[in-house]
Amino acid sequence: GAVVSQHPSWVICKSGTSVKIECRSLDFQATTMFWYRQFPKQSLMLMATSNEGSKATYEQGVEKDKFLINHASLTLSTLTVTSAHPEDSSFYICSATGPKFYEQYFGPGTRLTVT
């Protein structure tokens, strides 16, 4: 099956700094990528949807200036958490779809801890 990777798998940063999370589709071209946030024991919450070369579409309530998403190529999307604060600590998951929209593949997730 198709593989989506994320890097890093775990990152600790100090409050006020920015951190970038990379998401790559390894063996397919991702027409659309998605970024989710997941709190402990909860479901996935969609943050934004991005298509290669165009601006991301953010879900209501998600601060686009805090969570910068760049989908520079068909295999790479990045999420940058700017001026991170402890409340941004969470598990972030990226996902991608290929030619078949109903086949959505998930990355292994990134645990962000802001101290």
Added chain:
Amino acid sequence: AQTVTQSQPEMSVQEAETVTLSCTYDTSESDYYLFWYKQPPSRQMILVIRQEAYKQQNATENRFSVNFQKAAKSFSLKISDSQLGDAAMYFCAYRRTTEKLVFGKGTKLTVNP
């Protein structure tokens, strides 16, 4: 807006037994897809099974099968011969064409040896 409801926050099953996880959804559309995803402790989301709404036949993947009742908007997952490795969070999800996936809140499945 479409909603997905999983009414069982937690379920448990004995190893080798069968368990059914419930899922209902709300939509006015006739063409859509339904999914069950598994999230083990590693937190990697894994697709368990997919059902196309236009197909009357219930999808099956080895020990996993669904009971898709379109009129009732019900989509339950049956796990047969449960194994310790089946222990995970299970999420039911709905998607219509190119729209986003809508997830339920999940059911935590415990498998007792």
